[in-house]
Amino acid sequence: MSLCQSLFELMERQQRQDGFQCVRHVVLEVGVLGHVEPDALRFAFETLAPGSLADGATLELVDVPARAWCMGCSQTVDMERRGEPCPHCGGYQLIVEQGEELRLKEMEVV
Numbered sequence: 001m002s003l004c005q006s007l008f009e010l011m012e013r014q015q016r017q018d019g020f021q022c023v024r025h026v027v028l029e030v031g032v033l034g035h036v037e038p039d040a041l042r043f044a045f046e047t048l049a050p051g052s053l054a055d056g057a058t059l060e061l062v063d064v065p066a067r068a069w070c071m072g073c074s075q076t077v078d079m080e081r082r083g084e085p086c087p088h089c090g091g092y093q094l095i096v097e098q099g100e101e102l103r104l105k106e107m108e109v110v
Helices: 002-018 038-048
Strands: 023-031 058-064 066-070 076-079 094-098 102-109
Touching: 002 023, 002 038, 002 102, 023 038, 038 058, 076 094
Parallel strands: 023 058
Antiparallel strands: 023 102, 066 076, 066 094
C-alpha cells in the first residue's frame, strides 16, 4: 500500500507542476527482483484511486527482466531469481544491473 501511496504523491506533484485535470492510464515498470507483488499493487491502486486524481484510471504493469554481470566470466546474463548461478561459468558472483526497479514509465492525463 505504501508503494502506491508514494505513486499517488508523485502523480499529485506532477499535476501541480503541469496543471492537468486527471490521470486516465498509468504504466509502471516492475522489476522481477523488486519484491513487488503485482496483485497487491493492483489492489492498492484500485483502493486508493477512487476520489483521487486517478479515479477511474487503469494501471498497466510492465515486467522488467532481471539481468546481471558475472564477476567470474565477465558475461551479462539473464536471471529468473536471486541465488541462481551464472549459466556460463556456474559462479555466484553476480552483480544485478536490471530487474529491481519500480518506475513510473508513463501517464495518460487530461
